[in-house]
Amino acid sequence: MDSQLDRDPVCREFRALCRKLGWRVTASRLAVYRFVRGNKSHPVIDSVWEAVQRELPNISRESVYRILTDFADKGVIYQLEKPDVVARYDSNPRRHDHFYCERCGRVFDFSADEVDAIARAAANKLGAITRVEARVTGICEECLRKEQTRTRRP
Amino acid sequence: MDSQLDRDPVCREFRALCRKLGWRVTASRLAVYRFVRGNKSHPVIDSVWEAVQRELPNISRESVYRILTDFADKGVIYQLEKPDVVARYDSNPRRHDHFYCERCGRVFDFSADEVDAIARAAANKLGAITRVEARVTGICEECLRKEQTRTRRP
DNA sequence: TTATGTGCAAATCCTTTGCAAGGCG
Protein backbone atom coordinates (compact mmCIF):
# COMPACT_ATOMS: atom_id res chain seq x y z
CA MET A 1 0.00 0.00 0.00
CA ASP A 2 1.73 3.20 -0.99
CA SER A 3 1.84 6.23 1.26
CA GLN A 4 -0.49 8.25 -0.94
CA LEU A 5 -3.33 6.06 0.24
CA ASP A 6 -2.74 7.12 3.79
CA ARG A 7 -4.47 10.36 3.02
CA ASP A 8 -7.67 8.58 2.10
CA PRO A 9 -9.79 8.44 5.26
CA VAL A 10 -11.46 5.17 4.30
CA CYS A 11 -8.09 3.63 3.80
CA ARG A 12 -6.87 4.81 7.17
CA GLU A 13 -10.01 3.54 8.81
CA PHE A 14 -9.48 0.22 7.10
CA ARG A 15 -5.89 -0.05 8.22
CA ALA A 16 -6.96 0.57 11.77
CA LEU A 17 -9.57 -2.13 11.42
CA CYS A 18 -7.03 -4.61 10.12
CA ARG A 19 -4.68 -3.80 12.92
CA LYS A 20 -7.43 -4.40 15.42
CA LEU A 21 -8.36 -7.73 13.85
CA GLY A 22 -4.81 -8.86 13.27
CA TRP A 23 -5.27 -8.94 9.52
CA ARG A 24 -2.87 -7.98 6.80
CA VAL A 25 -3.83 -5.00 4.73
CA THR A 26 -4.35 -6.28 1.21
CA ALA A 27 -5.65 -4.62 -1.92
CA SER A 28 -8.45 -7.20 -2.18
CA ARG A 29 -9.75 -6.58 1.29
CA LEU A 30 -9.52 -2.86 0.93
CA ALA A 31 -11.44 -2.88 -2.33
CA VAL A 32 -14.19 -5.02 -0.86
CA TYR A 33 -14.31 -2.85 2.22
CA ARG A 34 -14.57 0.28 0.11
CA PHE A 35 -17.52 -1.04 -1.81
CA VAL A 36 -19.38 -2.49 1.12
CA ARG A 37 -18.81 0.24 3.68
CA GLY A 38 -21.92 2.37 3.94
CA ASN A 39 -23.49 0.59 0.98
CA LYS A 40 -27.19 0.32 1.69
CA SER A 41 -28.18 -1.83 -1.27
CA HIS A 42 -27.70 -5.17 0.50
CA PRO A 43 -25.56 -6.43 -2.33
CA VAL A 44 -25.33 -10.06 -3.29
CA ILE A 45 -21.97 -11.65 -3.91
CA ASP A 46 -21.91 -10.95 -7.61
CA SER A 47 -22.62 -7.26 -7.19
CA VAL A 48 -19.70 -6.99 -4.85
CA TRP A 49 -17.47 -9.00 -7.13
CA GLU A 50 -18.44 -7.00 -10.19
CA ALA A 51 -17.78 -3.71 -8.44
CA VAL A 52 -14.46 -4.82 -7.04
CA GLN A 53 -13.35 -6.16 -10.40
CA ARG A 54 -13.44 -2.65 -11.81
CA GLU A 55 -10.58 -1.86 -9.46
CA LEU A 56 -8.89 -5.26 -9.36
CA PRO A 57 -9.69 -7.11 -12.59
CA ASN A 58 -8.09 -10.34 -11.46
CA ILE A 59 -9.78 -10.80 -8.12
CA SER A 60 -11.57 -14.10 -7.87
CA ARG A 61 -15.11 -14.71 -6.77
CA GLU A 62 -13.80 -17.08 -4.14
CA SER A 63 -11.70 -14.38 -2.57
CA VAL A 64 -14.68 -12.09 -2.43
CA TYR A 65 -16.57 -14.85 -0.66
CA ARG A 66 -13.75 -15.36 1.78
CA ILE A 67 -13.34 -11.71 2.50
CA LEU A 68 -17.03 -11.10 3.04
CA THR A 69 -17.31 -14.17 5.23
CA ASP A 70 -14.41 -12.93 7.32
CA PHE A 71 -15.99 -9.49 7.62
CA ALA A 72 -19.27 -11.05 8.69
CA ASP A 73 -17.54 -13.32 11.21
CA LYS A 74 -15.93 -10.32 12.82
CA GLY A 75 -19.14 -8.33 12.81
CA VAL A 76 -17.83 -5.72 10.38
CA ILE A 77 -20.85 -6.41 8.20
CA TYR A 78 -23.99 -8.44 8.69
CA GLN A 79 -24.96 -11.32 6.48
CA LEU A 80 -28.61 -11.36 5.57
CA GLU A 81 -29.89 -14.70 4.37
CA LYS A 82 -27.04 -16.89 5.32
CA PRO A 83 -26.67 -19.88 3.10
CA ASP A 84 -27.03 -22.08 6.11
CA VAL A 85 -30.05 -22.72 4.10
CA VAL A 86 -31.87 -25.86 4.51
CA ALA A 87 -35.49 -25.41 3.63
CA ARG A 88 -37.62 -25.09 6.76
CA TYR A 89 -41.36 -25.15 6.82
CA ASP A 90 -43.86 -23.60 9.16
CA SER A 91 -47.47 -24.63 9.22
CA ASN A 92 -48.68 -22.09 11.74
CA PRO A 93 -51.14 -19.94 9.83
CA ARG A 94 -51.44 -17.27 12.50
CA ARG A 95 -49.22 -14.21 12.41
CA HIS A 96 -46.31 -14.90 14.71
CA ASP A 97 -42.64 -14.30 15.31
CA HIS A 98 -39.49 -16.38 15.46
CA PHE A 99 -36.59 -16.83 17.78
CA TYR A 100 -33.51 -18.37 16.14
CA CYS A 101 -30.98 -20.05 18.37
CA GLU A 102 -27.47 -19.31 17.15
CA ARG A 103 -26.10 -22.42 18.80
CA CYS A 104 -28.46 -25.28 18.01
CA GLY A 105 -30.16 -23.73 15.01
CA ARG A 106 -33.64 -24.45 16.28
CA VAL A 107 -36.42 -21.98 15.68
CA PHE A 108 -39.04 -21.17 18.30
CA ASP A 109 -42.36 -19.40 17.85
CA PHE A 110 -43.54 -16.53 19.94
CA SER A 111 -46.04 -13.73 19.46
CA ALA A 112 -45.40 -10.05 19.83
CA ASP A 113 -48.45 -8.88 17.99
CA GLU A 114 -47.91 -5.14 18.45
CA VAL A 115 -44.93 -5.59 16.15
CA ASP A 116 -47.28 -5.93 13.24
CA ALA A 117 -48.87 -2.51 13.49
CA ILE A 118 -45.62 -0.79 14.34
CA ALA A 119 -43.67 -2.28 11.47
CA ARG A 120 -46.53 -1.68 9.06
CA ALA A 121 -46.66 1.96 9.97
CA ALA A 122 -42.92 2.32 9.58
CA ALA A 123 -42.62 0.40 6.32
CA ASN A 124 -45.75 1.92 4.93
CA LYS A 125 -44.09 4.10 2.33
CA LEU A 126 -41.94 1.33 0.94
CA GLY A 127 -44.78 -0.60 -0.68
CA ALA A 128 -47.75 -2.87 -0.12
CA ILE A 129 -47.24 -5.07 2.90
CA THR A 130 -48.06 -8.76 2.88
CA ARG A 131 -46.68 -9.95 6.17
CA VAL A 132 -44.69 -8.85 9.17
CA GLU A 133 -42.52 -11.01 11.34
CA ALA A 134 -40.14 -10.16 14.13
CA ARG A 135 -36.98 -12.16 13.94
CA VAL A 136 -35.00 -12.49 17.12
CA THR A 137 -31.63 -14.19 17.25
CA GLY A 138 -29.90 -15.30 20.40
CA ILE A 139 -29.16 -18.34 22.46
CA CYS A 140 -32.00 -20.52 23.64
CA GLU A 141 -32.54 -21.50 27.27
CA GLU A 142 -31.33 -25.02 26.72
CA CYS A 143 -28.08 -23.98 25.06
CA LEU A 144 -27.52 -21.36 27.74
CA ARG A 145 -27.81 -24.02 30.42
CA LYS A 146 -25.35 -26.25 28.61
CA GLU A 147 -22.81 -23.47 28.36
CA GLN A 148 -23.14 -22.58 32.02
CA THR A 149 -22.66 -26.18 33.02
CA ARG A 150 -19.54 -26.42 30.92
CA THR A 151 -18.15 -23.23 32.44
CA ARG A 152 -18.86 -24.27 36.02
CA ARG A 153 -17.06 -27.60 35.72
CA PRO A 154 -13.83 -27.09 33.82
CA MET B 1 -57.89 -43.82 -0.72
CA ASP B 2 -60.29 -46.22 0.89
CA SER B 3 -63.52 -45.17 2.49
CA GLN B 4 -62.31 -45.88 5.99
CA LEU B 5 -60.12 -42.83 5.76
CA ASP B 6 -63.13 -40.65 5.22
CA ARG B 7 -63.82 -40.89 8.91
CA ASP B 8 -60.48 -39.30 9.74
CA PRO B 9 -61.07 -35.57 10.07
CA VAL B 10 -57.59 -34.63 8.86
CA CYS B 11 -58.13 -36.71 5.79
CA ARG B 12 -61.45 -35.09 5.07
CA GLU B 13 -59.92 -31.69 5.56
CA PHE B 14 -57.15 -32.66 3.19
CA ARG B 15 -59.53 -33.89 0.52
CA ALA B 16 -61.38 -30.61 0.67
CA LEU B 17 -58.09 -28.79 0.29
CA CYS B 18 -57.13 -30.82 -2.76
CA ARG B 19 -60.49 -30.24 -4.31
CA LYS B 20 -60.09 -26.52 -3.79
CA LEU B 21 -56.62 -26.52 -5.32
CA GLY B 22 -57.46 -28.87 -8.16
CA TRP B 23 -55.02 -31.47 -6.91
CA ARG B 24 -55.32 -35.23 -6.90
CA VAL B 25 -55.50 -36.84 -3.50
CA THR B 26 -52.41 -39.02 -3.19
CA ALA B 27 -50.98 -40.99 -0.32
CA SER B 28 -47.74 -39.01 -0.50
CA ARG B 29 -49.42 -35.66 -0.22
CA LEU B 30 -51.67 -36.81 2.55
CA ALA B 31 -48.77 -38.18 4.57
CA VAL B 32 -46.80 -34.96 4.21
CA TYR B 33 -49.86 -32.94 5.10
CA ARG B 34 -50.49 -35.04 8.18
CA PHE B 35 -47.00 -34.50 9.47
CA VAL B 36 -46.78 -30.83 8.71
CA ARG B 37 -50.25 -29.74 9.76
CA GLY B 38 -50.08 -28.13 13.16
CA ASN B 39 -46.44 -29.09 13.54
CA LYS B 40 -44.72 -26.28 15.39
CA SER B 41 -41.16 -27.53 15.13
CA HIS B 42 -40.35 -25.77 11.84
CA PRO B 43 -39.08 -29.00 10.35
CA VAL B 44 -36.38 -29.14 7.74
CA ILE B 45 -36.79 -31.32 4.69
CA ASP B 46 -35.16 -34.35 6.18
CA SER B 47 -37.31 -34.34 9.29
CA VAL B 48 -40.37 -34.35 7.11
CA TRP B 49 -38.97 -37.04 4.88
CA GLU B 50 -37.99 -39.23 7.79
CA ALA B 51 -41.39 -38.92 9.41
CA VAL B 52 -43.27 -39.63 6.21
CA GLN B 53 -41.09 -42.62 5.43
CA ARG B 54 -42.45 -44.35 8.51
CA GLU B 55 -45.80 -44.42 6.75
CA LEU B 56 -44.61 -44.67 3.15
CA PRO B 57 -41.18 -46.33 3.11
CA ASN B 58 -40.63 -45.77 -0.59
CA ILE B 59 -41.36 -42.09 -0.82
CA SER B 60 -38.48 -40.15 -2.29
CA ARG B 61 -36.85 -37.04 -0.94
CA GLU B 62 -37.58 -35.30 -4.21
CA SER B 63 -41.28 -35.92 -3.85
CA VAL B 64 -41.24 -34.47 -0.38
CA TYR B 65 -39.53 -31.42 -1.80
CA ARG B 66 -42.08 -31.13 -4.55
CA ILE B 67 -45.01 -31.53 -2.24
CA LEU B 68 -43.74 -29.02 0.29
CA THR B 69 -42.92 -26.54 -2.44
CA ASP B 70 -46.42 -26.92 -3.82
CA PHE B 71 -47.91 -26.42 -0.39
CA ALA B 72 -45.83 -23.32 0.13
CA ASP B 73 -46.75 -21.96 -3.29
CA LYS B 74 -50.41 -22.27 -2.43
CA GLY B 75 -49.96 -20.76 1.00
CA VAL B 76 -50.90 -23.95 2.82
CA ILE B 77 -47.63 -23.68 4.72
CA TYR B 78 -45.01 -20.99 4.98
CA GLN B 79 -41.43 -21.54 3.99
CA LEU B 80 -38.93 -20.06 6.41
CA GLU B 81 -35.48 -19.57 4.97
CA LYS B 82 -36.14 -20.11 1.35
CA PRO B 83 -33.17 -21.48 -0.53
CA ASP B 84 -33.41 -18.52 -2.83
CA VAL B 85 -30.13 -18.25 -1.15
CA VAL B 86 -27.63 -16.00 -2.55
CA ALA B 87 -25.53 -14.49 0.15
CA ARG B 88 -26.49 -10.88 0.80
CA TYR B 89 -24.52 -8.49 2.92
CA ASP B 90 -25.53 -5.47 4.93
CA SER B 91 -23.05 -2.95 6.17
CA ASN B 92 -25.45 -0.91 8.25
CA PRO B 93 -24.29 -1.41 11.81
CA ARG B 94 -27.27 0.28 13.43
CA ARG B 95 -30.27 -1.78 14.50
CA HIS B 96 -32.77 -1.64 11.69
CA ASP B 97 -35.43 -3.54 9.85
CA HIS B 98 -35.92 -4.93 6.38
CA PHE B 99 -38.58 -4.85 3.72
CA TYR B 100 -38.32 -7.68 1.18
CA CYS B 101 -39.95 -7.16 -2.19
CA GLU B 102 -41.57 -10.38 -3.36
CA ARG B 103 -41.38 -9.32 -6.98
CA CYS B 104 -37.92 -7.92 -7.60
CA GLY B 105 -36.18 -9.48 -4.62
CA ARG B 106 -34.64 -6.24 -3.46
CA VAL B 107 -34.30 -5.48 0.21
CA PHE B 108 -34.95 -2.05 1.68
CA ASP B 109 -34.00 -0.72 5.08
CA PHE B 110 -36.34 1.00 7.45
CA SER B 111 -36.41 1.59 11.17
CA ALA B 112 -39.20 0.72 13.54
CA ASP B 113 -37.21 0.93 16.70
CA GLU B 114 -40.04 0.21 19.12
CA VAL B 115 -40.02 -3.28 17.66
CA ASP B 116 -36.85 -4.01 19.53
CA ALA B 117 -38.23 -3.52 23.01
CA ILE B 118 -41.52 -5.21 22.23
CA ALA B 119 -39.97 -8.29 20.69
CA ARG B 120 -37.39 -8.52 23.46
CA ALA B 121 -40.09 -8.47 26.08
CA ALA B 122 -42.08 -11.14 24.28
CA ALA B 123 -39.15 -13.43 23.49
CA ASN B 124 -37.60 -12.89 26.86
CA LYS B 125 -38.30 -16.35 28.24
CA LEU B 126 -36.92 -18.16 25.22
CA GLY B 127 -33.29 -17.26 25.83
CA ALA B 128 -30.63 -14.58 25.68
CA ILE B 129 -31.35 -12.14 22.88
CA THR B 130 -28.63 -10.91 20.56
CA ARG B 131 -30.57 -8.96 17.96
CA VAL B 132 -34.06 -8.12 16.85
CA GLU B 133 -35.19 -7.34 13.35
CA ALA B 134 -38.61 -6.81 11.86
CA ARG B 135 -38.94 -8.48 8.53
CA VAL B 136 -41.67 -7.20 6.29
CA THR B 137 -42.52 -8.80 2.98
CA GLY B 138 -44.61 -7.23 0.31
CA ILE B 139 -44.37 -5.48 -3.04
CA CYS B 140 -42.22 -2.41 -3.33
CA GLU B 141 -43.46 0.89 -4.75
CA GLU B 142 -41.65 0.46 -8.01
CA CYS B 143 -43.03 -3.01 -8.67
CA LEU B 144 -46.51 -1.82 -7.68
CA ARG B 145 -46.32 0.92 -10.28
CA LYS B 146 -45.21 -1.50 -12.96
CA GLU B 147 -48.10 -3.82 -12.22
CA GLN B 148 -50.61 -1.00 -12.34
CA THR B 149 -49.27 0.20 -15.67
CA ARG B 150 -49.51 -3.25 -17.10
CA THR B 151 -53.11 -3.58 -15.91
CA ARG B 152 -54.18 -0.21 -17.22
CA ARG B 153 -52.88 -0.82 -20.74
CA PRO B 154 -53.78 -4.32 -21.83
C1' DT C 1 -58.37 -43.71 -20.52
C1' DT C 2 -55.80 -39.55 -19.72
C1' DA C 3 -53.54 -36.27 -17.29
C1' DT C 4 -51.25 -35.77 -13.04
C1' DG C 5 -47.93 -37.41 -9.67
C1' DT C 6 -43.81 -40.03 -8.36
C1' DG C 7 -39.15 -42.40 -8.18
C1' DC C 8 -34.73 -42.32 -9.99
C1' DA C 9 -30.82 -40.35 -11.86
C1' DA C 10 -28.64 -36.54 -13.26
C1' DA C 11 -28.12 -31.65 -13.64
C1' DT C 12 -27.77 -27.01 -11.40
C1' DC C 13 -26.38 -23.60 -8.56
C1' DC C 14 -24.17 -21.54 -4.76
C1' DT C 15 -20.58 -21.89 -1.53
C1' DT C 16 -16.55 -23.96 0.53
C1' DT C 17 -12.06 -26.16 0.48
C1' DG C 18 -7.19 -27.88 -0.85
C1' DC C 19 -3.15 -26.48 -2.56
C1' DA C 20 0.66 -24.01 -4.52
C1' DA C 21 2.12 -19.45 -5.66
C1' DG C 22 2.06 -14.58 -4.27
C1' DG C 23 2.73 -10.84 -1.22
C1' DC C 24 2.55 -8.34 3.45
C1' DG C 25 5.14 -7.45 7.57
Place this chain on the structure above:
DNA sequence: CGCCTTGCAAAGGATTTGCACATAA
Protein backbone atom coordinates in the same frame (compact mmCIF):
# COMPACT_ATOMS: atom_id res chain seq x y z
C1' DC D 1 12.16 -14.90 5.36
C1' DG D 2 7.80 -16.83 7.27
C1' DC D 3 3.15 -16.78 7.53
C1' DC D 4 -1.13 -14.99 5.83
C1' DT D 5 -3.82 -14.39 1.33
C1' DT D 6 -5.27 -15.38 -3.01
C1' DG D 7 -6.35 -17.73 -7.55
C1' DC D 8 -7.56 -21.84 -9.55
C1' DA D 9 -9.66 -26.07 -9.80
C1' DA D 10 -12.39 -29.18 -7.73
C1' DA D 11 -15.35 -30.82 -4.09
C1' DG D 12 -19.65 -30.44 -1.45
C1' DG D 13 -24.40 -30.01 -0.47
C1' DA D 14 -29.00 -28.58 -1.18
C1' DT D 15 -32.60 -28.23 -4.45
C1' DT D 16 -34.53 -28.78 -9.06
C1' DT D 17 -35.46 -31.05 -13.39
C1' DG D 18 -36.17 -34.67 -17.24
C1' DC D 19 -38.18 -38.71 -18.13
C1' DA D 20 -40.64 -43.04 -18.05
C1' DC D 21 -43.74 -45.46 -15.23
C1' DA D 22 -47.56 -45.53 -11.86
C1' DT D 23 -51.99 -44.11 -10.50
C1' DA D 24 -56.08 -40.94 -9.34
C1' DA D 25 -60.20 -39.41 -11.52
